[in-house]
Amino acid sequence: MSLKLYYHPLSSFCHKALIALYEGGISFEPILVDLSSEASAAALRALWPVGKFPVLRDETRGHTVAEATVIIEYLDTHYGTKLLPAGADQAWQARLWDRFYDLHLHTQMQKVVGDNLRPADAKDPFGVEQARTLMKTCYAMIERDMAGKTGANTWAIGNTFSLADCAAAPALFYSHYTVPFDPSHGHLRAYRERLLARPSYVRALKEAEPYFKYFPMDAKPSLAKETV
Numbered sequence: 001m002s003l004k005l006y007y008h009p010l011s012s013f014c015h016k017a018l019i020a021l022y023e024g025g026i027s028f029e030p031i032l033v034d035l036s037s038e039a040s041a042a043a044l045r046a047l048w049p050v051g052k053f054p055v056l057r058d059e060t061r062g063h064t065v066a067e068a069t070v071i072i073e074y075l076d077t078h079y080g081t082k083l084l085p086a087g088a089d090q091a092w093q094a095r096l097w098d099r100f101y102d103l104h105l106h107t108q109m110q111k112v113v114g115d116n117l118r119p120a121d122a123k124d125p126f127g128v129e130q131a132r133t134l135m136k137t138c139y140a141m142i143e144r145d146m147a148g149k150t151g152a153n154t155w156a157i158g159n160t161f162s163l164a165d166c167a168a169a170p171a172l173f174y175s176h177y178t179v180p181f182d183p184s185h186g187h188l189r190a191y192r193e194r195l196l197a198r199p200s201y202v203r204a205l206k207e208a209e210p211y212f213k214y215f216p217m218d219a220k221p222s223l224a225k226e227t228v
């Protein structure tokens, strides 16, 4: 098969790429990365020495594409998805919210979660507290943004599911188990519910479910509605 996705079903940044692939109904060969296996980690690093995934390999074009956002742009360019809005103003807004979700929420969530995997003598409580504070700032910003949306205007940018929603979905799915949402954040919760009901994300989450028990926080992810 021309397209190969190096990924792990539990990985939040891989969810972002999977959502785009499933949105487009694009066929690909999933290659599960197991970092505890030297051979599997080496195969990933041979493609992308940084060692982070997802990584998309397009055998037909001879391209290796890393970074979930760039994978999504690549799928729009070559595989017919339309996740970057056509209008110039909507396009920069989608990119802005994509960066917002990745850098200020998703990466901070990784920082908090990742600290649980560090040895006891190498924890970073100061850095974790900074990350938690930034996540709460993001929650308040999303709540305000979503509260201003009316009618069919239910996605991050207008009424069309976009790159920004691909970024938001896994960031919001896992963040709640890391730094719980404030009870008053009704619009944020409702947006998360919409993302979790999107068929492309339903599929990715179903595939992730067997691995939820490995999420390294006390609160384990779940697909049951009442946990949110």
Ligand SMILES: N[C@@H](CCC(=O)N[C@@H](CS)C(=O)NCC(=O)O)C(=O)O
Binding pocket: 011, 012, 013, 014, 051, 052, 053, 054, 066, 067, 068, 069, 102
């Ligand atoms: N900026 C990258 C981040 C990718 C990333 O952090 N992936 C995590 C999995 S969610 C990973 O590769 N973790 C393994 C590691 O850091 O060793 C992207 O947007 O794709």
